Amino acid sequence: MESGWVDPDEAPSPKPDEPALSHGRPSTDDEFSDPEDFLDDVSDSELLGDILEECPQEADGIDSVVVVDNVPQVGPDRLDKLRNVIRKIFSKFGEVVSEFFPDADGKTKGYIFLEFSSPNAALEAIKNADGYKLDKQHTFRVNLFSDFDKYMNVTEEWEMPQKQAFKDLGNLRYWLEEPDCRDQYSVIFDAGDRTAIFLNDNVEPTLLEERARWTETIVRWSPSGTYLATHHQRGIALWGGERFVQMQRFSHPGVQLIDFSPCERYLVTFSPALDTRDDPQAIIVWDIRTGLKKRGFHCESSSHWPIFRWSINGKYFARMTTDTLSIYETPSMGLLEKKSIKIVGVRDFLWSPADNVIAYWVPEDKNIPARVTIMEVPSRKEIRVRNLFNVVDCRLYWQRQGDFLCVRVDRTPRATQGVVTNFEIFRMREKQVPVDVVEIREPIAAFAWEPQGTKFAVLHGENPRISVTFYNVKNNGKIELIKTLDKQQANAIYWSPQGQFVVLAGLRSMNGVLAFVDTADCALMNMAEHFMASDVEWDPTGRYLVTSVSWWTHKVDNGYWVWTFQGRLLQKRPMDRFCQLLWRPCPQTLLSADQIKEIKKDQKKYHKLFEQKDRMMQYRASKDLVEKRRKLRDDFKTYRKDVQKLFNEQKSLRMELRGGLDTDELDSNTDDWVEEIVEFFVSEETEEVIEE
Incomplete structure (x- = not known):
């Protein structure tokens, strides 16, 4: 039945014995007006509901x-x-x-x-x-x-709040209970259209989850591996649990960059799309557990992401602007002590990875020297201040345990030409924070602390004379030169997460040359090459290394290779338009330093057990391969048997179609065959030969 307006001139006239159509309203024969006692039962909201919704609401002027x-x-x-x-x-x-x-x-x-x-x-x-x-x-x-x-009209009768149903999110750290301690990693391939989660293995990885268009750009793991963040045009989604169900959504249209707090309690998103003067939304800090917005901030530029840098426990986060350093506290998201710190010319800052301590540096200004300051939070007490002269640039590097701070100082001494680099090592755990200095008179390509130790490596020189030098910070107040390895083709240093082992990589322009070094005696374990490798990723345990060629960097030879920490190649995994591989992080161990030391001391006791387990895993892998091949053979035999059965059943039909000729007999007796050669004219080509 169609509904619509009807032209009164085209409407059918009622029959003499039928009442006139009134569409809910009584009518008279003389006029169309309603009687005096008629009550209209059609409300304005039924007729004009969509228009009334846009009607301006009456205000008394006090909403502001x-x-x-x-x-x-x-x-x-x-x-x-x-x-x-x-x-x-x-x-x-x-x-x-x-x-x-x-x-x-x-x-x-x-x-x-x-x-x-x-x-x-x-x-x-x-x-x-x-x-x-x-x-x-x-x-x-x-x-x-x-x-x-509203508050004046609150009822005095108390009502018990309704119980909310408990939402079981499952075991968000289930992967830590893997019997063989195998790690997971995420892979984006097919030009970003597909994302997969794999379980690492020596022989072949196990696919755990694969989805199409899971993310629109990249994915990122949270610092302890609890959540997987995916990027979308309308915001960020967090996934977790054994089946990677959606845990939380954060609506921030046009989001480009994200950052997690180390405690995984807060998420920071950046999008310049909706930022206004009255409503700051360029940077938003979210509460991950509730999904609520904690606070918004303005942002002029995202060239130095992350804009906010977090303290190790997530209690504070700081932001550097022109001549100021603003420190905020959680969960209020308000300024610490309600005011920013005035630091004229502040250039960079960095939180200690172990304590609520900030290090920052200020360049020279006329006759005022540059300085590095180490400040305690929240007291804002300056632990150590060091003045520097003839400074071109400074860079800050904290050791993971927070025991040492390295300040790389590039200088231009007046008596010499060129740039001289000093590495100033602050001993944070000693009284008055003494400083040791290492000077290198060559261009510096890279610097990196050993994650679980007191060593650091410096890549210096120019191609083809690039060298790497290893140092150790001794307890007696001296910095020991361990060894220098010359003639290296490298532009990056990648320490194993557990220390001791390091990979010197020559990425991109250096064609993916890899040097695997054991810093216990600075022995070169292996030299290898992954042509045009663009990325290097250690797994959290330090047992495996992945090198990859990303489709975002090169359009050919995309895929990743898996190596042992000693440089032995285990797998080559070419993937169509491979983009990104990220290992799933693991939370910090609950063992104390003494317990870890005791385990390392007793490692020989477990050596035979580990070897036996490795042999069993290899046997199991070989057994699985044999079983796989046996199954393929049995499937083929079954298929062949079914085809032969069908072939025999159709013999009478074939003979009928061929006039009673049994071709099966001809196949068995080749002497009755007659060979004929049939030739067809295809084409003719004429080529003129000129004799010289």
Whole structure:
């Protein structure tokens, strides 16, 4: 049945014995007006619901007014100072149109009224200023003025909240219970259209999960491997559990970059698409567990991502802007002590990976030397300050245990030509933080600390005379030169996550040359090559190394190779338009340093057990291969038997179609065959030969 408007001129006339059609309304023969006692039962919302939704709502003009409680009570002599402090705090959320400070008996009453230029600015003030600690005695409580009617009408009868159903997310760290301690890794291939999760193995990896268009750009594991983050145009999705179900979604249209806090409690996303002056949304800090937005920030440039750098426990995060260093605390996301640190010319900073300590450096300014400062948080106490002269550039490198800080200082001494590099090693655990210096008068290509130890490696020189030098920081206050390896084709240093072993890689322009070195005696274990390799990735245990050629870098020979830590090639895995491989991280061990040392001491006891287990795994792999081949052979025999049976059943039909001729007999007796040669004319070509 079709519905629509009907032209009155085209509507059929009622028959004499039928009432007129009135569409719900009684009508008379003389006119179309309603009787006096008629009640219209059709509401405006039924007729014009979609239009009424867009109708402007009536407002009383107080949606932009907020009430701030717990404001200091001051007299007229301090009122101007209080006004300036309030304006400085609340002007960050929008333009304050008017303000009112009620007073009685010569003092303010402890609450104020602020009117913003828009309701959105008032909401932003409530979101960010509620709970703001002005000092030890005053913590702001901010509410909309329009909410007071709601609070005045709260019922006095208490209702028990409804119980929420428990959502079992499963064991989010199930992969740590793998019996053979095999690690997982993610692979993006087919030009980014497909993403797969594999379980590593010496012979052949096991596919755990594969999905099409799982991500639109890249994937990233959280620092402890609990979550897998996928990028989408509308935001970020987190996946986890044994079947990689979706754990959380964060809506941030146009998101480009993400970063996790080390504790996996917070996620930072960057998108310049929706950032406005009144509503900062370029950078958003999210609570991973609840999926709620904690705070938004403005961002002028993302060239130095991550913009925010986190302390190791996730309690603080810091941001560097022009001449300031801003440190925020969680979970309030407010500035530490309500103010930024004024550092004129600050160039770079870095958190200690073990303590709430920040190191930053400031370049030279006229007659003022450059300086490196180590500061404790939250006290802001300067642990150590070191002045530097003739500085061109500085770079900061923390050792993973936080025992040492290396500051690479590039200088241009007046007496010499060229750049001289000093590596200044700060001993963080010793009294007054003494500094040792190592000087190298060659261009520096790379520097890297040993992850689980006190060694560091420096790649120096120019091609083809590139060398790598290994040093060790001794307990007696000296830096020991271990050894220098000359004539290396390398531009990157990759330490094993467990230390001792290192790979010197010549990536991209150096055609993927690899040198596997054992730093216990600086012996070169193996030299190898993965042509045009673009990336190198160690697994979390330090047992395996992956080199890969990404489709994003080169369009040919895409895939990845798996090596042992000694440089023995285990697998070659070519993949169509392979893009990215990432190992799944593991959380920090719960064992103490003494327990780890005891295990290493007793390692010989387990050596035979490990060898036996390795042989069993190889036997199992060989057995699996034999079983696979046997199954293929049995399947072929079954198929051949079925085909022969069908062939015999169709013999009578073949003879009938061939006039009674039994071709099977001819096949068995080749003497009755007659050979004929049939020739066909295909083409003719004429070529003229010229004799010289």
